[in-house]
Amino acid sequence: MSPGSRMKYEIVVVGALETNCYLVYCEECRACAIVDPGAEPGKIVRAVAEFELKPALILNTHGHVDHIGANRDMKDKYGVPLYLHAADAALLEDPGHLAINLLLGAQDSPPPDRLLVDGDEITVGRSSLRVIHTPGHTPGSVGFLGEGVYFSGDTLFRDGVGRTDLPGGSWRDLERSIRERILILPGETVVLPGHGPRTTVEQENLSNPFFT
Numbered sequence: 001m002s003p004g005s006r007m008k009y010e011i012v013v014v015g016a017l018e019t020n021c022y023l024v025y026c027e028e029c030r031a032c033a034i035v036d037p038g039a040e041p042g043k044i045v046r047a048v049a050e051f052e053l054k055p056a057l058i059l060n061t062h063g064h065v066d067h068i069g070a071n072r073d074m075k076d077k078y079g080v081p082l083y084l085h086a087a088d089a090a091l092l093e094d095p096g097h098l099a100i101n102l103l104l105g106a107q108d109s110p111p112p113d114r115l116l117v118d119g120d121e122i123t124v125g126r127s128s129l130r131v132i133h134t135p136g137h138t139p140g141s142v143g144f145l146g147e148g149v150y151f152s153g154d155t156l157f158r159d160g161v162g163r164t165d166l167p168g169g170s171w172r173d174l175e176r177s178i179r180e181r182i183l184i185l186p187g188e189t190v191v192l193p194g195h196g197p198r199t200t201v202e203q204e205n206l207s208n209p210f211f212t
């Protein structure tokens, strides 16, 4: 996080697939975006209370079940709107997904209240996140660019990239998204993926085996 930045974040690792749910918040007013509440709603609620945050919205980087499984609980608990890219909205109602939900004990997601568009600026207290559309892992995958940080969802990981073998996935799109939309960000930008450890744009430019 850049010095003087108002934007902070906490990580809550949730569910069997160890999804990184991020609580992205404004340090001044504690307004908070809940990014990818994938599972374990109780754990997320406890973290919100522990850090004295005030949830203002729910953001999904994409519509896969391990990123949306606690959308309904968060919405019920905090009464805040859910934002997701239009191209992944259908995933929330996909019968295959609903079956997996049953299996994982996840709740079906409510429909999004707002459909995200590339370039949208999402206000979080006195800071903001810019929506960057990065199709490939899913058609509606997005990242959120804050002050010196980029929440990459399942598009880019440390030393890895998102899978493209699930319905709607496209390796061509994924490669283009990463090259043209993420790896061009300032090198010091901290990349915070949907699973696993953080990295930086510079680090991935140097050592990501898919791009070196």
Ligand SMILES: [Fe+2]
Residues within 6 Å of the ligand: 062, 064, 137, 154
């Ligand atoms: Fe995913």
